[in-house]
Amino acid sequence: xxxxKYADAKPLxxxxxxxxPDDGWALYYLALCNQxxxxxxxxxDAAYDxxxxxxxxxxxxSLAGSILLEQGKYAAAADAFQKALxxxxxxxxxxxxxxxSLWKSGNTPEALRQLNxxxxxxxxxxxxxxxMAMMGTEDKDFFNSIAGRQEEVLDGMxxxxxxxxxxxxxxxxxxxxxxxxxLEPTPLIHYY
Numbered sequence: 001x002x003x004x005k006y007a008d009a010k011p012l013x014x015x016x017x018x019x020x021p022d023d024g025w026a027l028y029y030l031a032l033c034n035q036x037x038x039x040x041x042x043x044x045d046a047a048y049d050x051x052x053x054x055x056x057x058x059x060x061x062s063l064a065g066s067i068l069l070e071q072g073k074y075a076a077a078a079d080a081f082q083k084a085l086x087x088x089x090x091x092x093x094x095x096x097x098x099x100x101s102l103w104k105s106g107n108t109p110e111a112l113r114q115l116n117x118x119x120x121x122x123x124x125x126x127x128x129x130x131x132m133a134m135m136g137t138e139d140k141d142f143f144n145s146i147a148g149r150q151e152e153v154l155d156g157m158x159x160x161x162x163x164x165x166x167x168x169x170x171x172x173x174x175x176x177x178x179x180x181x182x183l184e185p186t187p188l189i190h191y192y
């Protein structure tokens with residue numbers, strides 16, 4: 001899967017699931033394959049199935065939430081991220097994505113509360129800081145710590161791109177790299 005050969009991996013994962021329908025990780029990776037093959041409903045079904053197995057519950061529900069985000073189903077995505085957090089309360093990614101879902105659903109105060117919880121868990125978390133800025137809560141220290149820095153900007157962009165949030169990834173590139181005066185030169189930024 002890491003090589004991007006989703007079409008090759010899919011039948012192998014389906015075969016593994018036939019042998020062991022309770023293999024949560026096989027279901028999770030099948031969901032990833034389906035998502036990357038633009039089979040959204042199949043991906044969502046497999047992600048929820050992965051969420052029903054203890055070993056893959058948190059990642060399964062988090063992936064289901066990401067798929068729902070791509071579909072613009074923010075309330076359903078928030079529900080999936082809350083389920084993921086019940087299995088792993090330390091999952092900063094799911095906390096940030098829950099906040100994004102809540103914000104897009106119109107519940108900005110709760111979204112900011114979730115982002116503050118994410119920042120309390122990991123003060124260096126880049127996506128939660130970027131989301132706070134998108135919601136209008138500007139942190140100049142955060143901005144100054146990442147603006148113009150290629151690795152930090154690319155990390156933030158990747159967070160949004162892998163969840164199908166291309167508009168937000170473009171906003172990150174614009175705000176934290178293209179509109180800053182001090183830049184670390186990198187061809188990768190221009191590739192994105």
